[in-house]
Amino acid sequence: MKIHSIRRASLATLVSAVVFSLSPSAGAADTANVTKVEFIGTKNPNEVVITGDGPLTFEKSDNTQDRQVVIDIKGAKLANKNAGLRLDTSSFDSKVSLVSPYQVEGQDTVRVVVQLRDAVTTTVSQNGKQIRLSIPSTQSSNSAQNSTAADPLAATGPATGPATGNEMGLDPLAPAGAPLTPASAAKGSKEIDKLSDFASSQESKKFIGKHITLQVRDAEAVDVFRLIGEASGFNIIMGDEVKGKLTLSLVDVPWDLALDTVLGTLRLGAERNGNVLRISTLANLTSQKEELLKAKKASDATAPRVTRIFPISYAKPAVLVAILTKFGNSLNGGATPDANAQSLIQVDERTNSIVVRDLADNVERMKKLIELLDTQTPQILIEAKIVDAQEGFGKSFNGKIGIGRKAGSVTQVAAANGVDFSSSLLGSASTASSVGGGLFGLAGNISFLDGGLLSSLINVAESENQVKIVSSPKTVVLNKETAKIVQGTPVLIPSTSVQNGATINTSSVQEALLSLEVKPTVTNDGNVLMEIKVTNDTPQGLVGGGADQQGIATRNIITQVVTESGGTLVIGGIYTQSDSKRSSGIPYLRKIPIIGALFGSEKVDTTRGELFIFITPRILNEKESGISG
Secondary structure (H helix, E strand, C coil), X not given: CCCCCCCCCCCCCCCCEEECCCCCCCXXXXXXXXXXXXEECCCCCEEEEXXXXXXXXEEEEEECCCCEEEEEEECEEECCHHHHXXXXXXXXXXXXXXXXXXXCCCCCEEEEEEEECCCCCCEEEEECXXXXXXXXCCCCHHHHHHHHHHCCCCCCCCCCCCECCCCCCECCCCCCXXXXXXXXXXXXXXXXXXXXXXXXXXXXXXXXXXXXXEEEEEEEHHHHHHHHHHHHCCEEEECCXXXXXXXXXXXXXXXXXXXXXXXXXXXXXXXXXXXXXXXEEHHHHHHHHHHHHHHHHHHHHHCCCEEEEEECCCCCHHHHHHHHHHHCCCCCCXXXXXXXXCCEEEEXXXXXXXXXXXXXXXXXXXXXXXXXXXXXCCEEEEEEEEEEEEXXXXXXXXXXXXXXXXXXXXEECCCCCCCCCHHHHCCCCCCCCCCCCCCCCECCCCCCECCCHHHHHHHHHXXXXXXXXXXXXXXXXXXXXXXXXXXXXXXXEXXXXXXXXXXXXXXXXXXXXXXXXXXXXXXXXXXXXXXXXXXXXXXEECCCCCCCCEEEEEEEEEEEEEEECCCEEEEEEEEEXXXXXXXXXXXXXXXXCCHHHHCEEEEEEEEEEEEEEEEEEEECCCCCCCCCC
């Protein structure tokens, strides 16, 4: 007797009789075709009937260890793929749980494997073109029929009639010997879902697995898990503690949702290990994790420690120690060194180093953290140009201006504190060719030019007395630090004080400042966020005061803007106005009171200008500071 160890798993469905009716196909003269395999559970004993298109030669083998009956039909082939569909009878009131016909690879042999629930004595007989395997039933045929009729999830066909593969929810086009999946699952994606998707779906409750239909009544939990494992494509391990029966009616739901639902219903948990999912009770999983944790702590307590010294170049060691203590070592973010005297972390101020003694794995983890965190602080070169332009400068300076990446891109910002300089900054596309109160008009597009173009254009305009470069400072500042550029003009400010009833006129010197404060913050993508404050103080006569009484008029702009490294930011709209008195005529005579106007004249010239500030931030150490931009 031959022993064949073959195990199959498949869909659990309740019907009274299962049969695949297929049209016989013409075969070769010396080869028979197996056209139909059916399971009849409506009578006692139950029968597995194999039908061919001619006489069949067979050999029966019993595998008592695995509770299998194997029938090999020699010189035969499956008529088509439908003949190889497997029949899951695990929910039937029968000793049979699965019937699996398939073609033996490379041979003209059809093998039918009958998986039994219990070891029972079976008999086989042949009647013409049919082979009948008889299996004792646990109940009478009437009990089986009544159970089927009362089952709300049973097949909709007649209780005593055969059911086709489609009525069971099976895929009639599935290849012979392939794992059984519901029809909706077989029609889904062919890609095997990752086990990690299920772990993430349990936390997020967003299920993305292929859809399956699962309808069973009083099915064993292990059979349901086995079916879901086939649909998902990963391995499932269950212990003896996984017990229970289920009645389910899940139609077109993701397999991971079905698995999560079954686990919750039976109060079970799942633990992933590679591509294997282990299912057990929550109590078992919890206790095992606690035991593993205790074992690990005991092992770590006696494991050898290693000592490493990490020189720190840029970061603050005290800050790094706080991070390493929380994320990297055995102190576990809050325990003191006394709690685990073998694990220590200490700062050496003299050498600016961190000394670590810990497990080798923890030391390696801390090394990686230090490499990521101990990087150069970004340094930003701030280049500024402060330009005083005449009011008519835009008329002679129409054209195209644009500066590209690294060379600089022009960025326009809105005014702050009520100062409107948007119209005079660069001009809009609709008014680019017009002349007016701006620095210059622009064409409708921004082109990309050489980095020195802006300076060249301003220098040419200065040589023509159209602009005056007030200042062109440069400074380097660290990330998130403030750089301040100040230029001042001393102004004599008169003041009056009263002492002992007497009025005393005094004066003090104050500075009218033109200042620029920039606080850059480098973003992870390589751009620069700048907090900018511009102050322009100008001497101005006091209202109602004498000709020699002056004060300081203050104008300022405060804004925040993001620009790329090497981009040029333009701030405008700070207007200036100066008056100059011009006199002409006959000397001496023009100063005679009353009649002096007949011999001379005086004229006041008013000059209106606009102050523009060009700011270009440039990151000097992008690579060293780990900027990804």
